[in-house]
Amino acid sequence: MTADRKKSWVMSYLKPASKWEEALPLGNGRMGAMVYGGIVKEEFQLNEDTLWSGFPRDSVQYNSLRYLNKSRALINEGKYKEAENLINTHMLGKDSEAYQPMGHLIMEQEGLVDVQDYRRELDLSTGISHTSFQSGDTRYIRESFISAVDQVMVVTLSAKGSAKINVKAMLESPHQPRISVKEDQTVVLKGRCPSHIESNYFRDHPQSILFEEGLGVGFELHIKAVAQGGTLSLTNNVLHVHDAESVTFYMTAVSEFEKFDVMPGSTGKDIDEVCSNVLRQAIRIGERACYDRHVKDHTELFGRVDLHLGSSTNSILPTDVRLKAYQDGEQDSELEALYFQYGRYLLMASSRPGTQAANLQGIWNNSMEPPWGSEYTTNINTEMNYWLAEIGNLSECHEPLFDLIENLSTTGRRTANVNYQARGWAAHHNVDIWGQSTPSGGDASWAFWPMGGVWLTSHLWEHYLFTGDNEFLKNKAYPVMMGAARFCLDWLVEGPEGYLVTNPSTSPENKFLTPEGEPCSVSMASTMDMTLIRELFTNCLEAISILGLDGDFGMEISAAYERLYPFKIGEHGQLQEWFRDFEESEPGHRHVSHLYGVYPGHEINRFETPELIQAASTSLKRRITNGGGHTGWSCAWLINLYARLLDGESAYQFVHTLLARSTHPNLFDDHPPFQIDGNFGGAAGIIEMLLQSHLNEIHLLPALPSEWSKTGYIKGVKARGGFIIDMEWEKAKPVTVCIISELGEQCNLRTNTPLVLEDGTAIGKWDSLTEQFTLQLDTTRGEKIKLMAQN
Known part of the structure; x- marks a missing residue:
């Protein structure tokens, strides 16, 4: 059999x-x-x-609202540590199940x-x-x-x-x-x-x-x-x-x-x-x-998807022996491709339509008291679990996350109302099967972060971008996005220079040094908060335009968008993580939340914000120089960030690091201990190195490292706009590309070599600014278009 x-x-x-x-x-x-x-x-x-x-419980903090304005006043006065102590004492809750x-x-x-x-x-x-x-x-x-x-x-x-x-x-x-x-x-x-x-x-x-x-x-x-x-x-x-x-x-x-x-x-x-x-x-x-x-x-x-990154002599060895050899410095591109497909396998195995979403350990847990409760941690880990879903051509495996988000939009309405007297819905960093949306216990640096729901809504929008499903956008995505945006409108308050800011605000799990030299997590307008809100407002406005809905609400969002606290560049040339250029308490911290706008967002990009791209690159270099990326999932995030920065060699360095330093013999990610997000994030990063589609174009081989450059192929991956891509490359350049538009949309391509149609017709033009070729393809008939490298 x-x-x-x-x-x-x-x-x-x-x-x-x-x-x-x-x-x-x-x-x-x-x-x-x-x-x-x-x-x-x-x-x-x-x-x-x-x-x-557990079972369904009331977890809202009835006293939290009493201390909200007092914490804001302390922050406005620069008494950040006092505000943090107030939040820790009066505004946190209980751990999730x-x-x-x-x-x-x-x-x-x-x-x-x-x-x-x-x-x-x-x-x-x-x-x-x-x-x-x-x-x-x-x-x-x-x-x-x-x-x-x-x-x-x-x-x-x-x-x-x-x-x-x-x-x-x-x-x-x-x-x-x-x-x-x-x-x-x-x-x-x-x-x-x-x-x-x-x-x-x-x-x-x-x-x-x-x-x-x-x-x-x-x-x-x-x-x-x-x-x-x-x-x-x-x-x-x-x-x-x-x-x-x-x-x-x-x-x-x-x-x-x-x-x-x-x-x-x-x-x-x-x-x-x-x-x-x-x-x-x-x-x-x-x-x-x-x-x-x-x-x-x-x-x-x-x-649906196949990948080849080159041949390896170690492919005949048992997997644990191959991994040990890889850890000892031997190259094994087939092991790297196996790791990618293992990520897709794990997502299929832990998240199917009608099931629960994949948690911190996917679906696999052998302990009654697992690390971090094996829960849903929505300040990075839950989202990272699903970075692979759309690009890995597993859109239906994304659905359990949408169900979880919908549940949170229900419990989160009460959290927003009772805790903060706000409209819409809010969720914090720890979630369980019962839809806990309130702050957990612990410390404000991780527990007090009502932006979890805002981040989660990006997955609804991404699903729409990949599938073009207007019914999904109208009936499932937009109502939830709108609720999260209403919360943001009420959560924002006027801050310095008349800007709208979040207050109190944290940058997930990280701390700065106050002017008095004390580690502290609480201030206003963290870069992560403001980036998430800008993105949500932008997505809502686009959805409103597509669906022809809610003109008054759209105007409310537009007015607030124009007043949001902007990105700032610090004295080291780095993208600031907080609203002031504070010194970092832990310069090598595992979270890189302030870089969300590079990945998984795209507000910071080489075309529209080149100065912010440079600042983000400086931030990343400083973080890594001080020991950043030392956990499995953090290392996976760095792969994706460097791919977006078009730095294939650095991205590959962290592919290698993830496998060599943070992988168990069964290829489970080792945080340590085991967390599955590194598997999913690492697999997503491998695709991001080979194909990107976040800037209204499909960029082929944007961050191909020298280790994979000789020959390879990827087949069946998806791009935003409903495109399915097959691509083979040799000597770091595409030699054949096949594209199908499932939605009948026109396709914009960017590549490092001129391509021709099967009949030999040359297409595309040279972009001297990026030193790439750009071309438009008529894929509106939904037929497969095949391109080849020009001889």
């Missing part, structure tokens, strides 16, 4: 995983598993995306002797995990996958030789499990998540887990075995398989979770019946059909 595997997209290992960060991930967006590939003992660590601690593991499927195989020729693999192109080894004259094979089509995990054990399969399987869970067996020999595990977890990765107070009777998310996990030959038996809720030629385990799980604002278990949802029906249907159609349906679904998404 093993599928044909393109070697480029297979991760392989010659020994079982000895720890979680060596296991291999499976997922269908809703259910996830980490496969260890053990020999005698095989382990699948399991997740389901609605298993979180934590994402939970579901449990484990354990298999223990008997009768193995003198095991040899072991291999475990994950085929990214099919989503199949494959473990095999030799014992005596028998080859044992285990294949597993999690189907999005049939909503089951399927694990098949087979033997080729004289020996048979003898294995026992059992379920475990940390959530007060109760295990029973149905008449049809289905094993059922029932559990309930904690009602609350008091946990914060950074703080010293004791962590506690609270189980309250009847509260928390209840769930069921069902598993059933179907054997070919041999017999099945059950002893103490353990499945025993005796002398089978092969056996297939079908497993599914469902929770009581219904919606972010509905008490779990309150609607009478029969999760036992749901699980039973799913298993019954999967078993009825059989292993082969489940396999075929899964592979068809998976390859339709994964196979």
Whole structure:
């Protein structure tokens, strides 16, 4: 039953995983598993995306509004530290809840002797995990996958030789499990998540887990075995398989979770019946059909994009050995391409239409108290998770984030009103499945930042730019964008020189030095705040024009836009991070929030703001010189920033750094510890080096490094405006380019070499300012246009 595997997209290992960060991930967006590939003992660590601690609660800070004007007055007086202390004491809230593991499927195989020729693999192109080894004259094979089509995990054990399969399987869970067996020999595990977890990765107070009777998310996990030959038996809720030629385990799980604002278990949802029906249907159609349906679904998404960055002699080595060689200085462009496709695989596996959005760990978590609660951190990490979605031709995998944003626009209305007496909606930096939109506990430097919702709305607009979906813009995106803009209009106050500013304001997680030399995070008009608001206002105005809506609201936004506090350049020639040219408390800080306008925004660009591009470049150099980019996700952000600065060599330096310094043996990003945002951000950065489309044109090979310049191709990536691009290059120049317009729009191209149509017609003109060729293509008929390098 093993599928044909393109070697480029297979991760392989010659020994079982000895720890979680060596296991291999499976997922269908809703259910996830980490496969260890053990020999005698095989382990699948399991997740389901609605298993979180807690339940819907009121988290608004009723006293916050009482201190808002006082904090503003202190900031206006330059008493920044006093304002910070006031916010920390009176305007923060409680931590969000934590994402939970579901449990484990354990298999223990008997009768193995003198095991040899072991291999475990994950085929990214099919989503199949494959473990095999030799014992005596028998080859044992285990294949597993999690189907999005049939909503089951399927694990098949087979033997080729004289020996048979003898294995026992059992379920475990940390959530007060109760295990029973149905008449049809289905094993059922029932559990309930904690009602609350008091946990914060950074703080010293004791962590506690609270189980309250009847509260928390209840769930069921069902598993059933179907054997070919041999017999099945059950002893103490353990499945025993005796002398089978092969056996297939079908497993599914469902929770009581219904919606972010509905008490779990309150609607009478029969999760036992749901699980039973799913298993019954999967078993009825059989292993082969489940396999075929899964592979068809998976390859339709994964196979849209292909990438080649050059050949590597190390491609025949196991993945962990290749990674170690790479860390020791050996080049491996095929490993870099594998890392890119792994990012796409992980997004497919952790975010599908109808599932929850990918959290800090995607969908994979083995701890009841995971780092940072494995929550949604919206001051960079959640957004970075989805930088890859549109350009990686996985637009539908973006949808769970839109659902999360819509939920936050509901809970955030109350936050905006009660906390700040503002219209619209607001969300802060920590979010959970219950839609917490209020400040968390902790310190103002991270907890007090009501711009999280503003940043998230950029994803709605980006989806529109890539798809041109006017119904999406009208019915889903614009109403949410408008709500966030209304909050900004009310949150802005008059500041220095009559400008509109945010006050209080922080630059996420960073601190400056006050005139008295004290580290402090609170002032007004951080560059990040003002950039986000300018971008949102611009997007709203464009949406209003497209949809022909809200003339009065558009005028209100336009009037405020003209008064927004502008960018400033500091004494070192750097882009200022705060409204004053404060000295930085930590010059090598991991966040580079003030550079948002370079990436993922585009307000700072080489055509319209060349002086700000230079200032941003200076800021970036200063940050890196002082140790910046030292975490996985921060390193990934630097790739994208340098790509936008058209500095391919520096961008590649951080591709290499991300893989060599911040990557686990299973290629998970190592923050440290594991966070998945580095995987997604790094993959997005690789595309950004090869193709950009944020300035109303498609720029080919804008930041191609010398390591990839000899020969390569990328196929199936998307550009804003609804274009799909295939491109091959040699000696750092495109040799063939194929473009399809899905929306029938005209295409503007920028390239470093003259291109001609298939009939030899030369097109394009030389731009002496940028030393590039620019050309317009008539792609309005939606046909594929092929271009070639001019001889």
